[in-house]
Amino acid sequence: MVDGVTLRLTDGTLAGILGPNGSGKTTLLRLLSGTRRPSSGTVRLGARRLDQLSRRDVAQQIAVVPQDTELAFEYSAIEIVLMGRHPHLGLFTVEGPDDIRIAQEALAATGTAHLADRPFHQLSGGEKQRVVIAAALAQSAQLLLLDEPTASLDLGYQLEVSSLLKRLNRDHGVTMAISTHDLNLAASICRELILMRDGRVVATGPTNEVLTPANVRLLYDVEADVHVHGETGHMTVVPLRRIVS
């Protein structure tokens, strides 16, 4: 699925992982979060190898936001966010005032403080995703991995979530890696990009250097126009036609 990948996420970055379906984006995220082990090679977190750390140790430093969150049972938003405190609690420990404060701060940081006591399943798609991001923040991890966090959201919520991520990275210094199909989302918030195809990394670097028509064609077989948008100042990608090879 993923082969011969060498890459490094620096502190404070907001990296986008781009690539067509089946290119290995999700697998790469799983390798980075340690929920999947590489058959060869190593993943390091700082000085230590990820596979030598317990799940609990990893979770104290890396948090994951899944694409969708399906609940089998009903929980309130604050209960979901408090579950982020799991790696910091002992077997029989119950969340104390500090944990509750951290959870409330996480809700506030994602603009969902007013939803704290609402049942999660009654929230809109954008609200749910922001609460799930809050749960990841409550994990107090240095690194946040997000798997297509805006895939199931409409345009309004996409904008809401992407500006939240940008703000968290800029104001709270959270390091992030985001896999996405949305080139314009990546262009608008990511500092650097990792381009993948067929399980390999084909290009990495700062967004404005890597996001070129040539690379878009390489990834998706699509001819695209890439230019800097006048008002926002970031790049935009307009797909023109599919190249049938």
Added chain:
Amino acid sequence: MNIRRRIATVVGAFAIFTIAVLVFAPTVGSTSISLRTAFDRSIAWDNNVDAQIFFVARLPRVLSGALVGAALAAAGVVLQALLRNPLATPFTLGVSAGGALGAMIAISLGLDLGLLGVSSVPIASFTGSLIAIAIVYALASSQKRGLSTNVLLLAGVTLNSFFSALILFVQYMSDFTQSFRAVRWMMGDLDVGNYVPIVAALPFLVCAFAVFAALPRTLNLLTMGEDVAAARGVEVTRAQRWAFLSASLATGAAVSLGGPIGFIGIIVPHIVRLMVGSDHRIVLPAAVLFGAAFTVLCDLAARTVMAPVELPVGVITALIGGPFFLWLLVKRS
């Protein structure tokens, strides 16, 4: 917001209710007895009918009802979280069918191989449960990585129907008296007659409950899905193993003690969730307590509503539990 206080308050309220039920239940029955006489040590045991009714007929029955109810309700909660399916029951994974097959074989063969005073039927039933657990567990962990809850579910359901077929076969081959006994056993019966089967089941239940005590926050995370649980620091496969084995052990012990009493393992968890939410740190202990009280009350109804005829407790749990569940669903929406 204080989570510790909330857990203590809710679980405390359930405890008070359950203790009240457990104290009340043995004093009621088709024959009215005087508690003062029953506890009067100056009357010789042989002459003290009230004491005999209280200590031999009723108390073991209430105790076994409480243990069976607590175990089935807790097993239901744990398996529903493990399988992420609110419709799972302790009987979903084939454990009870294994237990039932064991009991059927013991009844049909007229086995009379008591062990340490425990009669052959509960022993055969528990053995059948253990065999079913081993088969399902082996199938679910035969894959390279971890424990597959999908395989767990499919293997359990398949084993359930396979064992049910064998049960029918064994029943068909047995004579009329044995068939009658077998059918009665399948309905669930808490009239254990003495304290020996209770004491025999206790160590297994204690083991299972000790594991349950460590599970609740992990169960919360398992209901969010394996990936989320792992990302939040849960050793998923290990947690799933403990959850499956403890819930299955509790189910096997409960079935060997009281037969496969239906509905407790699904209705009690749901009623509790409707009352207190989904946090397993509250749901699990509350279900243990409420499961005990619910089962004892159902059995109380079973031995009094048509007195002197005693109904099987399984009929009552279904008759009371079903409509109550529907009522709660309607009331909520």
